[in-house]
Amino acid sequence: MKIVIAPDSFKGSVSAMVAALSIEKGIKKYIPHAETVLVPIADGGEGTMDSLVATTGGKKVNVTVKGPLSNPIDAEYGLLGDGKTCVIEMASASGLCLVPQDLKNPMVTTTYGTGQLIKKALDDGYRNFILAIGGSATNDGGIGMLQALGMRLYDSSGELVGFGGGELDRIVVIDNNNWDKRIADSIFLIASDVQNPLIGPNGASHVFGPQKGATPQMIDILDKKMHHWADLVQAKTGIQLHDMPGAGAAGGTCGAFQAFFPVTMKRGIDVVIEYTRLRDHLQGADVVFTGEGQIDFQTASGKTPMGVAQEAQKLGIPTFVLCGSIGRGIEVLYEYGIQSIHSIINAPMSLQEAIERAPELLAQSAEQVIRTFFPYKTVTEKNQKNETIKLQK
Template sequence: MKIVIAPDSFKGSVTAMEAAVAIEQGIKNVLPDAETVLVPVADGGEGTMDSLIAATAGKKVEVLVTGPLHKPVKAAYGVLGDGSTCVIEMASASGLGLVPPDQRNPLITTTYGTGELIKKALDDGCRHFILAVGGSATNDGGSGMLQALGMKLLDSSGKSVAFGGGQLQQIVTIDDSEWDARIADAAFLIATDVQNPLIGPDGASHVFGPQKGATPEIVEQLESNLHHWANLVQAKTRIRLHEMPGAGAAGGIGGAFQAFFPAEMKRGIDIVIEYTRLADAMEGADLVITGEGQIDFQTASGKTPMGVAEAAKKQGIPTFVLAGSIGRGVDVLYQHGIECVHSIINAPMTLEEAIRRAPELLAEKSEQVLRTYLAKKVYTNGVDKK
């Protein structure tokens, strides 16, 4: 029996590979001779870089960059096995996890460090980029990233504006005279499942601003500032970001890529499936097991379990999902190739305990799920278990 194990990370608990190893342990408890293929995956957020590095025998390069609060932070980018493709997780340099909860304020947080990562990778010869833009702490329209790459954003006095979404209103001139010329010869693939426009009720400020520390008053200020920024970008490039799908990704950095880079936006999970060659790994498989920390109605929008199940469904392979917790609206998943969803929690416990025991719980649940699957096969095939 061949089983493909392709989970995402369980955030704050286990990496995608650690989850896959734990699931494999449970399977081997039932079928020691089963063929198990481990393909840790991600959906464009945390873990995307590690997944692609592992799949292509790449390497990680550490860089000291400007963090979201303007202080130095250690970040990293990945170079895939081809030696020329760079993978950057925006969260590594400009992520919400780098900002203490009591200091979260998208008026001041910057994407400058993400631009520094791109510049360093260009210096190292990379010309193909995969940008995973989930988990940002910013709402600056990508202005900081642009500044790091040579774009001058000037106020009425001809001086460079300060960092942060709160400064966009001060910009009167976008000067690209020192813009990094190497960008025109590169290609940028933006991994995101966010289709929000830059501004409006479904835009970056209103939808994502509050989780980054924005009060209702700050949201309105950010909205006004992004509107001003979009007008400037349109005047400069003739590209209208205001209502453009995906322009609101990661506080507007999606719009910056669409306006100033040779960029394409694509679902993160589809990129990871392509680079990990997951479809090839599934050939001849009897079962696929995937999972992540939280499963709910949002999973259908392009999260890892959904993408894995869609790939398996094309080959007629059933997909089982293991989750730390199950939210509302999971019924919709059964229309897309997911056969069942199981919580790994087996008794009342605190979140801290669940996080600590995740490998053990994953192994136990995968064993139980496989035993149930095999029993059902015996029953439906009319075989006498005796």
């Protein structure tokens, strides 16, 4: 019996690899001789770098950068097993996870560190990039990243502006004379599912600002500042970011990529599926396990469980989902090849306890699911059949 295990991370609890190992442990308790293939997955947000590095046999490169609050932090970029492709994960340098709750403020948080990661990878000789832009703490339109790569942004007094979304409407001149010329000779693939424009009620400030610490009053101010920035970019490049799909991703950083970088955009889960060779691993599988922390109607928008299930469905392979909690609207997910969804919580417990016990709970749940859907007789007969085939060969 071949079982593919392709979960996402359970955010705040276990990485995708730890989740996969835990699920494997539970399965092997019931079917010790099962062939298990572990493919840790992500959907373009946090964990994407870890997934791609792990499954391609790559490595990570440590870099000291400015964090979202402009303080020095240790970040990293990933180098895939091909030795040519870099993965830049915004969350590593400019992520919301790096900002304490009481210091969240998109007026001041910056993407400068993300630009420093790109610059370091360019300095190291790489020209092929995958950009995972989920989980940012910023709403600065990407100006910090641009500043780190040589863009000079001046105010009306001829002074360089500072960092953060609060500086956007101070900019009157975009000077790209010192812009890193290596960028034009590079390839940038943005892994993102976000289709929000840069400004307006569906734009970066209104939709994503609150989770980054923006108050209702701050949201309107940020949106006006972002509008000013979009006008300047259009005057400089001819590119109208205001209503451009996806420009609002990562607090407008995607818009900066669209305006100043040679980029293509692709759904995050599709990028990860391609680079992890999930389709190849699914060949000949009997069942697939996937999962993430929360499953609800939003999972259908391109998150890991749905993407994995869609690929398995093409081959007629059932997919089981393990999760921490089950929200509303999961019925739609069954249309995408998901056989069933199972919460790993097996008794009343606090969130902290669930987080700490996640490996154990994943293993227990995986064992119960495999026992339920594959009775002992079925498993035994299949193993005997496989052994007979091997002997005949």
